[in-house]
Amino acid sequence: MLIEVICTGDEVLTGKIVNTNFSYMAQKLEDVGLSVRWGTTIGDDRDTLLAAFLHAAERADAVIVNGGLGPTVDDLSQEIAARAAGVELVLNEEWLATMEAFFAKRSRVMSPNNRKQAMLPITSEILDNPIGTACGFAMDIGKARFFFTPGVPRELRRMLEEQIIPRLLAKSGTQTAIRLKRFHSYGLGESHVDEMLSGVEALVPDGSVKLGFRAHYPQIETKLTVRGADYADIDAKLAPVVAEIRKRLGNFILAEDDDTLEGVILKALARDDGSLALVETFTGGQMAARIMPLPGAEKVLLRATVSRDLAEIYDAVGLTGAEPLEITRETAEAVARAARNESGTSHALAVLIELDDGPDRIDFGGTICIGIATENHVESRRSRILGGREWVRLGAVELGLDCLRRYLHGLPVTERIDFERT
Amino acid sequence: MLIEVICTGDEVLTGKIVNTNFSYMAQKLEDVGLSVRWGTTIGDDRDTLLAAFLHAAERADAVIVNGGLGPTVDDLSQEIAARAAGVELVLNEEWLATMEAFFAKRSRVMSPNNRKQAMLPITSEILDNPIGTACGFAMDIGKARFFFTPGVPRELRRMLEEQIIPRLLAKSGTQTAIRLKRFHSYGLGESHVDEMLSGVEALVPDGSVKLGFRAHYPQIETKLTVRGADYADIDAKLAPVVAEIRKRLGNFILAEDDDTLEGVILKALARDDGSLALVETFTGGQMAARIMPLPGAEKVLLRATVSRDLAEIYDAVGLTGAEPLEITRETAEAVARAARNESGTSHALAVLIELDDGPDRIDFGGTICIGIATENHVESRRSRILGGREWVRLGAVELGLDCLRRYLHGLPVTERIDFERT
Numbered sequence: 136m137l138i139e140v141i142c143t144g145d146e147v148l149t150g151k152i153v154n155t156n157f158s159y160m161a162q163k164l165e166d167v168g169l170s171v172r173w174g175t176t177i178g179d180d181r182d183t184l185l186a187a188f189l190h191a192a193e194r195a196d197a198v199i200v201n202g203g204l205g206p207t208v209d210d211l212s213q214e215i216a217a218r219a220a221g222v223e224l225v226l227n228e229e230w231l232a233t234m235e236a237f238f239a240k241r242s243r244v245m246s247p248n249n250r251k252q253a254m255l256p257i258t259s260e261i262l263d264n265p266i267g268t269a270c271g272f273a274m275d276i277g278k279a280r281f282f283f284t285p286g287v288p289r290e291l292r293r294m295l296e297e298q299i300i301p302r303l304l305a306k307s308g309t310q311t312a313i314r315l316k317r318f319h320s321y322g323l324g325e326s327h328v329d330e331m332l333s334g335v336e337a338l339v340p341d342g343s344v345k346l347g348f349r350a351h352y353p354q355i356e357t358k359l360t361v362r363g364a365d366y367a368d369i370d371a372k373l374a375p376v377v378a379e380i381r382k383r384l385g386n387f388i389l390a391e392d393d394d395t396l397e398g399v400i401l402k403a404l405a406r407d408d409g410s411l412a413l414v415e416t417f418t419g420g421q422m423a424a425r426i427m428p429l430p431g432a433e434k435v436l437l438r439a440t441v442s443r444d445l446a447e448i449y450d451a452v453g454l455t456g457a458e459p460l461e462i463t464r465e466t467a468e469a470v471a472r473a474a475r476n477e478s479g480t481s482h483a484l485a486v487l488i489e490l491d492d493g494p495d496r497i498d499f500g501g502t503i504c505i506g507i508a509t510e511n512h513v514e515s516r517r518s519r520i521l522g523g524r525e526w527v528r529l530g531a532v533e534l535g536l537d538c539l540r541r542y543l544h545g546l547p548v549t550e551r552i553d554f555e556r557t
Numbered sequence: 558m559l560i561e562v563i564c565t566g567d568e569v570l571t572g573k574i575v576n577t578n579f580s581y582m583a584q585k586l587e588d589v590g591l592s593v594r595w596g597t598t599i600g601d602d603r604d605t606l607l608a609a610f611l612h613a614a615e616r617a618d619a620v621i622v623n624g625g626l627g628p629t630v631d632d633l634s635q636e637i638a639a640r641a642a643g644v645e646l647v648l649n650e651e652w653l654a655t656m657e658a659f660f661a662k663r664s665r666v667m668s669p670n671n672r673k674q675a676m677l678p679i680t681s682e683i684l685d686n687p688i689g690t691a692c693g694f695a696m697d698i699g700k701a702r703f704f705f706t707p708g709v710p711r712e713l714r715r716m717l718e719e720q721i722i723p724r725l726l727a728k729s730g731t732q733t734a735i736r737l738k739r740f741h742s743y744g745l746g747e748s749h750v751d752e753m754l755s756g757v758e759a760l761v762p763d764g765s766v767k768l769g770f771r772a773h774y775p776q777i778e779t780k781l782t783v784r785g786a787d788y789a790d791i792d793a794k795l796a797p798v799v800a801e802i803r804k805r806l807g808n809f810i811l812a813e814d815d816d817t818l819e820g821v822i823l824k825a826l827a828r829d830d831g832s833l834a835l836v837e838t839f840t841g842g843q844m845a846a847r848i849m850p851l852p853g854a855e856k857v858l859l860r861a862t863v864s865r866d867l868a869e870i871y872d873a874v875g876l877t878g879a880e881p882l883e884i885t886r887e888t889a890e891a892v893a894r895a896a897r898n899e900s901g902t903s904h905a906l907a908v909l910i911e912l913d914d915g916p917d918r919i920d921f922g923g924t925i926c927i928g929i930a931t932e933n934h935v936e937s938r939r940s941r942i943l944g945g946r947e948w949v950r951l952g953a954v955e956l957g958l959d960c961l962r963r964y965l966h967g968l969p970v971t972e973r974i975d976f977e978r979t
Contacts, residue, residue, distance in 0.1 A: 148593060150583030151771055154576060157598070161572030171570060173605060174598030176579070183595060190612070349573055413863075419849025420842030423863045427841025428950065433865030438873060440862055441835075441845045443855030447900070451860060451873070478869070528850065 136307040138164065139173040139195040139279075141187050143202040143212065144286060148178040156201050156291055166315045167300055168345065168360055169307065179209040188219040192277025197303055199295075202286035204269035206248045212283050213272075217256040220276045227255045230270045237268055262298040264290055271298060280306065314369050316359040318380060320387040321396070321537045322552035325350045328357060331383050338379060339372045352526075353533040353554065354396075357384070386546045389537060396536050397425040403543040404435050404482065411539075412478035413439040414448060414470055417488035417501065421532045438478045445487070453477045462489040464515035467506030471515075475508045482543075483508045486535035490527070500556070501527040505535055507542045514538075514548050518555040530554055558729040560586065561595045561617040561701075563609050565624040565634065566708055570600040578623050578713055588737045589722055590767065590782055591729065601631040610641040614699025619725055621717075624708035626691035628670045634705050635694075639678040642698045649677045652692045659690055684720040686712055693720060702728065736791045738781040740802060742809040743818070743959045744974035747772045750779060753805050760801060761794045774948075775955040775976065776818075779806070808968045811959060818958050819847040825965040826857050826904065833961075834900040835861040836870060836892055839910035839923065843954045860900045867909070875899045884911040886937035889928030893937075897930045904965075905930045908957035912949070922978070923949040927957055929964045936960075936970050940977040952976055 140160055146152045154176065161171045173194065177183045184203075191198045203212030217224040231253040238245040252268050255261075262271030262282065269285035271294045282299045284291050304313070320328065325348050336344050343363060349356040359376060363369035381388060389396045404411055413436060415422050423439035426432050440451045445466070446459040452473040460466055467485050475483035485506040491499055500521035507514045516538055520530040538548045562582055568574045576598065583593045595616065599605045606625075613620045625634030639646040653675040660667040677683075677694050684693030684704065691707035693716045704721045706713050726735070742750060747770050758766050765785060771778040781798060785791035803810060811818045826833055835858060837844050845861035848854050862873045867888070868881040874895040882888055889907050897905035907928040913921055922943035929936045938960055942952040960970045 147580075148583060148596065149587050150580035150593075153580045158569075158572035158575045161570060163572075165571050171572075172600075173609075174570065174596075176596030176598070178594075187595075415842075417849075419854075420837075420845030420861055420863065423842030424846050427839075427863065427865070428946070432841075436864075437866060438862065438864045438869050439842055440860065440873070441842065441849065442858075442860045443849070444859060447860050451862070524850070 136169065136197060136303070137172045137195045138169060138303070139175065139191045139198045140171050141175045141177065141191060141198060141200045143177055143179065143184060143200065145178045145209070147202070148176055156286065156288060159288070159292065160199060160201070160295060162349075163295055163300065164303070165347070166358065166360055167304060167313045168362060169300075169303055179203065179211060181211060181215060184211055184215040185219055188215060188276060188281070192219065192279045192281075195279045197306060198276075198279050198281045199299065200281060200283045201291060202284075204252065204271070204283060204285050206246070206251050206268070210251075213254055213256060216259075216272075216274060216276065216281065216283060220256060220258065220274060222274075223257045224254050225257045226250075227253045227259075227261070227270070230255065230261060233270075234268050262294055264294055266290055266293060273299075273302065312363050312365050312369055314361050314363075314366070314373065316361065316373060316377060317392050318357040318384065318388050319390045319394070319396070320355050320357065320384055321353055321389050321533050322387050322550070322554070323355065323384070324553045325355050327553055328355050328384065332357065332380060335376055335379050335383075338376050343372060344376055353530055354389075386541065386550060389540055396533070396540060398429060400536060400540050400543060401426060401429050401432055401435055403540070405431060407481070409435065409481040410478075411436050412474040412480040412483040414452065414474050414483070414485035414487075415439060415441045416443055416445075416448070416486065417490060418486055418528055418532050418535065419443075421528065422484075422486065422535055425532065425536065437480050438474075440474065448487075449473075451477075462487045462502065462504050464504050464506070464517050467504040468508065468513045468515045469506070471506035471508035472513055475510075481509060482539070484535060484539050486531060488527070488531055490524070495524045497523055499523050499527070501531065503527075503531045503534060505538050505548075507539060507548065514542060516549045518552070520554055521556050558591065558619060558725070559594045559617045560591060560725070561597065561613045561620045562593050563597045563599065563613060563620060563622045565599055565601065565606060565622065567600045567631070569624070570598055578708065578710060581710070581714065582621060582623070582717060584771075585717055585722065586725070587769070588780070588782055589726060589735045590784060591722075591725055601625065601633060603633060603637060606633055606637040607641055610637060610698060610703070614641065614701045614703075617701045619728060620698075620701050620703045621721065622703060622705045623713060624706075626674065626693070626705060626707050628668070628674050628690070632673075635676055635678060638681075638694075638696060638698065638703065638705060642678060642680065642696060644696075645679045646676050647679045648672075649675045649681075649683070649692070652677065652683060655692075656690050684716055686716055688712055688715060695721075695724065734785050734787050734791055736783050736785075736788070736795065738783065738795060738799060739814050740779040740806065740810050741812045741816070741818070742777050742779065742806055743775055743811050743955050744809050744972070744976070745777065745806070746975045747777050749975055750777050750806065754779065754802060757798055757801050757805070760798050765794060766798055775952055776811075808963065808972060811962055818955070818962060820851060822958060822962050822965060823848060823851050823854055823857055825962070827853060829903070831857065831904055832900075832902040833858050834896040834902040834905040836874065836896050836905070836907035836909075837861065837863045838865055838867075838870070838908065839912060840908055840950055840954050840957065841865075843950070844906075844908065844957055847954065847958065859902050860896075862896065870909075871895075873899075884909045884924065884926050886926050886928070886939050889926040890930065890935045890937045891928070893928035893930035894935055897932075903931060904961075906957060906961045908953060910949070910953055912946070917946045919945055921945050921949070923953065925949075925953045925956060927960050927970075929961060929970065936964060938971045940974070942976055943978050 259272035259274040267290040470485040681694035681696040689712040892907040
């Protein structure tokens with residue numbers, strides 16, 4: 136099935152906003168085994184909208200149009216859709232009532248120009264938008280089925296998932312039960328993960344399992360898309376593949392599905408009424424900023440101390456009398472131990488970084504010494520990461536948090552990763 | 558002049574990567590008074606590439622194609638460009654020599670498949686790429702001038718600015734001298750800034766000054782694009798407008814052009830050999846993370862302490878004996894004073910936040926108390942921000958840093974902002 140996406144709006148066309156709606160839609164379709172063949176970006180302009188609709192109507196089987204459903208004069212999608220199909224634009228009483236209820240529920244008065252949002256091409260089928268006043272709709276233009284969606288990301292997302300994808304899957308005639316299983320890993324490069332997972336799709340011989348990757352350094356997301364007759368069928372197919380992936384990637388899997396590294400750490404600490412003191416240097420507060428926004432983090436991450444100066448850190452954690460020595464595993468251990476004592480937490484993590492000298496460059500590096508302390512135990516690790524200041528910082532944030540995750544789960548903290556140099 | 562942009566590549570089409578190249582190009586063109594009329598996104602596929610090139614060749618005067626110039630088999634831009642124009646693809650000896658020198662300089666051996674990157678349509682003009690092996694080129698297809706650019710962002714950026722924009726301006730017949738002047742402000746909403754600057758364009762009656770905005774909450778960027786016969790002409794036109802904007806936005810302008818809020822703060826502190834201690838609560842390290850990555854920050858931001866627990870903060874800054882009271886201006890002042898003493902810095906900034914209770918929602922808010930201390934002086938401010946947890950956090954980071962900027966520049970710290978509720 137040939138699918139096209141048309142993104143409308145001057146703000147997107149002029150680059151005032153980055154078009155994340157497009158990548159979101161394309162990924163969501165990929166996740167259910169569909170794909171976008173052609174993307175078009177145009178402004179709020181009648182002639183180009185009409186031309187774009189007519190082009191797509193000739194080429195595609197299905198077209199998703201994003202934006203232009205709002206109440207203002209530059210929102211033109213319904214008008215041009217009606218013109219492209221050669222049908223009338225009429226007031227849809229059903230959507231008008233929905234909007235009136237929407238405003239009444241929020242004790243707000245509906246402005247007269249919202250009425251425009253209920254003007255729909257007479258041949259259209261409503262696509263419900265339970266969280267906004269923009270009415271989604273589907274209709275035929277030329278040989279294609281068009282799906283009109285709001286530009287507001289959360290409204291688009293819900294409509295795509297609940298209303299449009301089921302219709303596209305039904306239209307494409309594929310089995311409609313589908314599931315996406317995701318694994319997040321850190322420490323292995325994308326091609327390495329790809330190689331390690333070679334052949335896992337073949338564990339399900341009917342070809343209904345598809346493997347894919349998405350790299351957002353330093354993490355890699357491994358995605359499995361599975362189709363089946365129903366969810367029991369899918370679960371039966373998925374089980375051996377999931378088990379095999381967990382076995383092959385092992386300790387490198389830091390979370391699955393919607394879980395995150397920082398969320399997994401918080402959960403592991405909170406489970407045992409644990410608490411954390413954090414010491415950062417060149418990461419500059421980014422580790423704290425990953426954990427602190429999570430609900431409940433305020434009871435776990437009791438204190439973070441950030442400084443680039445080792446003497447300052449010694450002072451902050453009460454390591455009085457210690458000489459500012461060089462950054463080593465021993466220093467990181469001593470700082471973690473002292474930070475734990477100072478804050479009275481169950482755990483402490485110290486990430487100390489010695490940066491190379493000189494200007495930023497592609498082989499600029501840093502030596503990262505990580506210390507983790509509990510009441511009766513201390514662990515440490517030393518790694519070198521090269522790739523420029525920003526790359527070193529991102530890598531150190533992830534490495535530090537991942538070492539803590541490993542420690543909390545009883546996994547080896549010093550396992551070698553692809554990103555480090557010796 | 559009608560300009561189109563065609564972005565190619567499976568990674569962009571499938572949404573694996575967000576297409577920031579498109580928004581970058583569109584903004585850069587807007588900045589010089591040009592605009593994109595139509596954007597197309599397609600994969601690494603011969604048929605769709607050819608169709609997209611031919612469509613654009615019929616409609617546009619100029620077309621920028623991004624991606625597909627690499628050495629691998631899925632890089633198809635040169636091949637399809639030649640086919641679309643009906644011309645031969647030939648080895649360009651000049652670019653081959655450039656590539657060989659590129660590899661030699663880096664003591665690397667050129668792989669045989671790089672040779673493909675020097676195969677160009679015989680009618681093409683080279684667009685230099687001094688930082689990569691992908692050869693940019695320009696050629697006519699149909700009635701349009703096509704500009705082929707690499708997908709690597711830094712290579713694209715340099716080629717667009719140095720090679721393509723001057724050619725587009727020459728082709729459009731507009732005066733080629735152009736300058737972009739930018740003001741960054743915090744505390745005023747976009748429509749408020751728009752209203753405050755009403756009429757400033759008219760200070761230059763010939764219409765050569767264009768005003769625009771770009772909002773990235775919580776900051777607003779105000780942009781002036783000015784055209785002229787030459788740079789002296791531009792400077793003469795710009796001077797009164799810049800003076801007027803500075804006058805009208807006044808204290809709310811936090812930086813101009815490439816300067817940033819955190820950079821301005823760092824510069825002001827470093828100028829007087831000053832230093833900073835930072836205390837954060839709900840902002841969770843994000844303020845430190847803004848300042849710490851800047852070169853030289855390690856000598857200025859001596860220590861940041863992050864905790865959501867007031868007792869913990871009192872302990873960290875040595876406020877022994879103080880009761881954990883409620884978060885007020887007085888508390889913020891006391892914490893700032895103590896943090897300064899503890900670290901021996903010239904300045905301290907404390908941003909304490911009392912969050913509302915209950916689940917996240919659109920009218921979820923926080924009360925922000927900011928204290929700034931120097932040896933002989935202390936200032937404070939109290940604000941309420943509503944809009945959900947994430948919104949409150951972003952607002953508090955900006956408000957805290959902006960209060961410090963105001964303090965360092967001798968401006969009033971308590972001036973009312975649009976984002977606060979009483």
